[in-house]
Amino acid sequence: MSxxxxxxxxxxxxxxxxxxxHLLICALSLALGIIAAVPAGIFLTYRKKTAKxxxxxxxxxxxxxxxxxxxxxxxxxxxxxxPAIAVLFLYSLLPIVRGTYTGILDIDPKYLKAARxxxxxxxxxxxVVQLPLAMPAIVTGIRxxxxxxxxWATLAAFIGGGGLGDVIWMGxxxxxxxxxxxxxxxxxxxxxxxxxxxxxxxxxxxxxxxREVAQ
Amino acid sequence: MNWPxxxxxxxxxxxxxxxxxLLGCVIGLPMAVLLIQKPKLSHSVFAVIDLVQTVPTLAMLxxxxxxxxxxxxxxxxxxxxxxxxxxxxxxxxxxxxxDRGTLxxxxxxxxxxxxxxxxxxxxxxxxxxxxxxxxxxxxxLSIATTGVFIGAGGLGMLVWRGIQTRNTAMMLSGxxxxxMLALMLEYFIERIEKKLTYYK
Amino acid sequence: xxxxxxxxxxxxxxxxxKGIDLHIxxxxxxxxxxxxxxxxxxxxxxxxxxxxxxxxxxxxxxxxISTVDPVELRRGIGYVIQEIxxxxxxxxxxxxxxxxxxxxWDEQKRSARSKELLKLVGMEERYLDxxxxxxxxxxxxxxxxxxxxxxxxxxxxxxxxxxxxxxxxRESLQDEIMTLNKKLHKTVIFVTHxxxxxxxxxxxxxxxxxxxxxxxxxxxxxxxxxxxxFVESFxxxxxxxxxxxxxxxxxxSARVVCAPDDTSVVEAVDLMRRQRVPSVFVLNxxxxxxxxxxxxxxxxxxxTGDEMISRLANKQIPTVHPEGSASEAFKIMMQENIDELPxxxxxxxxxxxxxxxxxxxLAKVVWQGEAHE
Numbered sequence: 001m002s003x004x005x006x007x008x009x010x011x012x013x014x015x016x017x018x019x020x021x022h023l024l025i026c027a028l029s030l031a032l033g034i035i036a037a038v039p040a041g042i043f044l045t046y047r048k049k050t051a052k053x054x055x056x057x058x059x060x061x062x063x064x065x066x067x068x069x070x071x072x073x074x075x076x077x078x079x080x081x082x083p084a085i086a087v088l089f090l091y092s093l094l095p096i097v098r099g100t101y102t103g104i105l106d107i108d109p110k111y112l113k114a115a116r117x118x119x120x121x122x123x124x125x126x127x128v129v130q131l132p133l134a135m136p137a138i139v140t141g142i143r144x145x146x147x148x149x150x151x152w153a154t155l156a157a158f159i160g161g162g163g164l165g166d167v168i169w170m171g172x173x174x175x176x177x178x179x180x181x182x183x184x185x186x187x188x189x190x191x192x193x194x195x196x197x198x199x200x201x202x203x204x205x206x207x208x209x210x211r212e213v214a215q
Numbered sequence: 216m217n218w219p220x221x222x223x224x225x226x227x228x229x230x231x232x233x234x235x236x237l238l239g240c241v242i243g244l245p246m247a248v249l250l251i252q253k254p255k256l257s258h259s260v261f262a263v264i265d266l267v268q269t270v271p272t273l274a275m276l277x278x279x280x281x282x283x284x285x286x287x288x289x290x291x292x293x294x295x296x297x298x299x300x301x302x303x304x305x306x307x308x309x310x311x312x313x314d315r316g317t318l319x320x321x322x323x324x325x326x327x328x329x330x331x332x333x334x335x336x337x338x339x340x341x342x343x344x345x346x347x348x349x350x351x352x353x354x355x356l357s358i359a360t361t362g363v364f365i366g367a368g369g370l371g372m373l374v375w376r377g378i379q380t381r382n383t384a385m386m387l388s389g390x391x392x393x394x395m396l397a398l399m400l401e402y403f404i405e406r407i408e409k410k411l412t413y414y415k
Numbered sequence: 416x417x418x419x420x421x422x423x424x425x426x427x428x429x430x431x432x433k434g435i436d437l438h439i440x441x442x443x444x445x446x447x448x449x450x451x452x453x454x455x456x457x458x459x460x461x462x463x464x465x466x467x468x469x470x471x472x473x474x475x476x477x478x479x480i481s482t483v484d485p486v487e488l489r490r491g492i493g494y495v496i497q498e499i500x501x502x503x504x505x506x507x508x509x510x511x512x513x514x515x516x517x518x519x520w521d522e523q524k525r526s527a528r529s530k531e532l533l534k535l536v537g538m539e540e541r542y543l544d545x546x547x548x549x550x551x552x553x554x555x556x557x558x559x560x561x562x563x564x565x566x567x568x569x570x571x572x573x574x575x576x577x578x579x580x581x582x583x584x585r586e587s588l589q590d591e592i593m594t595l596n597k598k599l600h601k602t603v604i605f606v607t608h609x610x611x612x613x614x615x616x617x618x619x620x621x622x623x624x625x626x627x628x629x630x631x632x633x634x635x636x637x638x639x640x641x642x643x644x645f646v647e648s649f650x651x652x653x654x655x656x657x658x659x660x661x662x663x664x665x666x667x668s669a670r671v672v673c674a675p676d677d678t679s680v681v682e683a684v685d686l687m688r689r690q691r692v693p694s695v696f697v698l699n700x701x702x703x704x705x706x707x708x709x710x711x712x713x714x715x716x717x718x719t720g721d722e723m724i725s726r727l728a729n730k731q732i733p734t735v736h737p738e739g740s741a742s743e744a745f746k747i748m749m750q751e752n753i754d755e756l757p758x759x760x761x762x763x764x765x766x767x768x769x770x771x772x773x774x775x776x777l778a779k780v781v782w783q784g785e786a787h788e
C-alpha cells in the first residue's frame with residue numbers, strides 16, 4: 001500500500017499536470033458542446049424535418065467508436081490537443097441537442113396555449129415557458145455528454161492530446177500498474193463527481209418546476 | 216492490405232462483443248424480472264448500475280484487468296458491466312409498462328404468474344428489451360475497440376497500429392469495418408424491434 | 416350459485432366490507448351498485464379470489480373457494496373489466512381463444528368456438544385476424560366479453576364493463592348482455608355506479624353503502640319499496656333527469672341505427688335484422704340526416720337488392736329537436752300514425768322517439784311517483 005502512494009508522490013508532477021490538462025480538455029469540449037447544441041436544439045424545434053436529419057447524422061457519429069474518430073481527426077489535423085477537443089466536442093453534441101429538442105417538444109401544449117393567450121411573443125414564450133420547463137431534460141443531456149467526454153478524454157492522450165490517458169499509457173508501457181491506477185482512478189472519481197453534481201442540478205431544476213406548477 | 220488479418224480481426228471483435236452482451240443479458244434480464252417482483256430493491260440497484268455506467272471506459276478496462284489480466288476476457292467482462300444499465304433499465308421499464316387493466320384481465324381469466332410473464336408481459340415488453348440490447352451492442356463495439364490498450368485483439372488493434380505508425384490505410388482497415396458493423400447491427404436490431412410491434 | 420357468509424374485508428384498520436351475506440341464484444343477473452367506496456368492486460374481486468377475505472366464507476357452485484386453486488377457479492369464471500384489457504399483441508382470435516388454449520383445447524375446437532362466439536355479438540369473421548388497436552371501444556369490449564365466455568363459464572363477473580363507452584354503444588351492449596344472460600343462462604354479477612343501467616338490466620339489485628348491503632331486491636321492489644331514506648335518495652339523485660318529461664330528450668332513446676346513403680337494400684335489411692330494429696336512418700356523405708327507410712318501405716317497393724337506399728328513403732318524415740316539447744312529439748306520432756320519430760339537432764341524428772321509449776320513460780316516472788306515496 002505504501003508503495004502505491006509512493007508511486008503517486010514520485011510521479012506527482014505528471015499526475016497533477018495530466019489531471020489539469022484532462023479537466024481543461026473536458027471543460028473546453030463540453031462548454032463548446034453546450035454553446036453549439038442548446039441553440040441548435042431550440043432552432044430544430046421550429047424545423048422538425050431538419051431535426052430528423054440532424055439527429056440521424058449525430059446518431060451515426062455517436063455510433064462510431066471514439067478511437068476511430070480520434071484516428072480520423074489525427075489523420076486530418078495531425079497530433080495534438082485540438083483534434084482531440086474537436087472529436088470530444090462532436091460526441092457531446094447528440095445528447096444535448098436531443099435533450100433540448102425533446103425537452104421542448106414534450107412540454108404540455110396547454111402551457112404554450114396559455115402563454116400565447118397572454119400575448120407573449122415567440123422569444124418570451126421560449127424564455128419564460130419553454131426553457132425553464134425543458135431545463136431538466138437539457139441538463140440530463142449535458143450530464144450524459146459530460147460522462148462521455150470524461151470517458152473518451154482518457155483516449156485523447158493516444159493522439160497527443162495529453163490528460164490522464166498519458167499517466168495510464170506510461171504505466172501500461174512500463175508495466176507499472178500502480179501508476180496505471182493513478183490515471184484511471186482520478187478519471188473515475190472525476191466522472192462520479194461531475195455526474196453527482198449534475199444530478200443535483202437536475203433535481204433542482206425539477207423542484208423549481210413543480211413549485212411553479214403548484215402555484 | 217492484409218485482408219485475412221482484417222477478417223480475423225472482425226471475427227474476434229464480434230466474438231468479444233457477442234459474449235460481453237450475452238453475459239450482460241444473462242445477468243441483467245433475470246435481474247430485471249427480480250426487480251419487478253421486488254420493486255423496493257430497484258432504487259438501490261439502479262443507483263449501483265448507474266454508477267458503473269459512469270466509470271470511464273478505459274478506467275473500467277483497467278480495473279477489470281487488474282483482476283483478470285491482459286486478455287480478451289477482461290474486455291468481455293467490462294462489456295457485460297456496461298451492458299447492465301441499458302439492459303436492466305429497458306427490461307424493467309418495458310415489463311412494467313404493461314397496462315394494468317391487461318394484467319388484471321390476465322390474472323382474472325386464470326393465468327398463472329408464469330403465464331402472465333411468458334404470454335403477456337414478455338411479448339409486450341420485447342421491443343423495449345431488444346432496444347436495451349441494441350444500445351448495449353453499440354457501446355460494446357466501441358468498448359471492444361478500446362480493449363486494444365489492455366492487450367485484447369479485434370479491430371481496435373488495426374486502428375491503434377495505424378495511428379502509431381501513421382499508416383492511414385491500416386487505420387482505415389480497422390476503422391471502416393468497425394463503423395460499418397456498428398451501423399449495420401444498430402439498423403438490423405432496430406428492424407427487429409419494429410417487427411415486434413406489428414400489432415400497433 | 417354464489418353465496419357469501421358473513422364476509423369481512425379490511426386493509427389494516429380500514430374495514431371495506433363489514434359482514435356481507437349474499438345469495439345469487441343460478442341464471443340471475445345481479446347488479447352490485449352504490450356510491451364509490453361502498454365495497455362493490457371488492458365484493459366482485461372476492462369471487463374470483465383476486466383478493467382474499469379477512470373473515471367469512473364464499474361459496475361458488477357449493478364449493479368453499481378458499482379450498483379451490485385460484486387459477487383453476489378463475490378459469491371457470493368469466494371476467495370483464497372497464498379497462499377491457501385485451502392483449503394488444505394478440506389478434507381477436509388469439510384473445511378469445513386464450514383460455515381454451517390454456518385448458519388444452521385443440522385448434523379445431525377453439526377455432527369453431529371463436530367463430531360461434533363472434534356470431535353471438537353480430538361481428539363478422541373477418542375480425543378474427545384483426546389486432547385490438549384497430550377496433551372501436553365498443554367492439555373491443557364485445558371481444559372482452561367473448562373472451563370471458565370462451566370456455567362457457569357458468570358465472571361471469573363484470574366490473575363496470577361499459578363505464579368507458581359512449582351512451583349509444585353502452586345501450587346496445589346492455590341489450591346484448593341481457594339477451595346473452597337469458598339465452599345462455601349465465602349467472603352474471605355486474606358492478607356499476609349507474610342506476611339507470613342497473614334498473615334496465617338487473618334481475619336483482621344489490622345496493623351497498625360503507626361495506627354493508629343496504630337492500631337487495633328486484634328493480635321493481637327497489638323502486639316501490641325502498642328500504643330506507645338512503646335507498647330513496649340514491650335512486651332519486653340518480654334519476655332526477657327522468658323525473659319530469661318536458662323535453663324530447665327525456666323520452667327518446669339514444670340508440671339509433673344509421674346507414675350511409677350508398678348502402679344497398681340488402682345490406683340495410685341485414686343491418687336491421689342484426690340490430691333488431693324495424694328501420695334505419697339514412698345519412699348523406701357529410702353524415703347529416705337524410706331520411707329514413709323502414710322494412711315496411713322495402714317490402715312495399717318493388718326493388719332489386721343492390722339498389723341504393725338513398726332512392727327509397729322517406730325524406731318527408733317529420734323530425735323533432737331534442738329540446739323540443741315531449742308532448743308535441745307524442746301528438747305528431749299520434750296524428751301521423753307513425754311508430755318512430757327521428758330526433759335531429761342541426762342535421763345530426765341524436766336519438767329516436769318510439770312508442771316503446773315513451774312508455775318506458777313514462778313508466779319510470781309513474782313508479783317513482785308510487786315510491787314517494
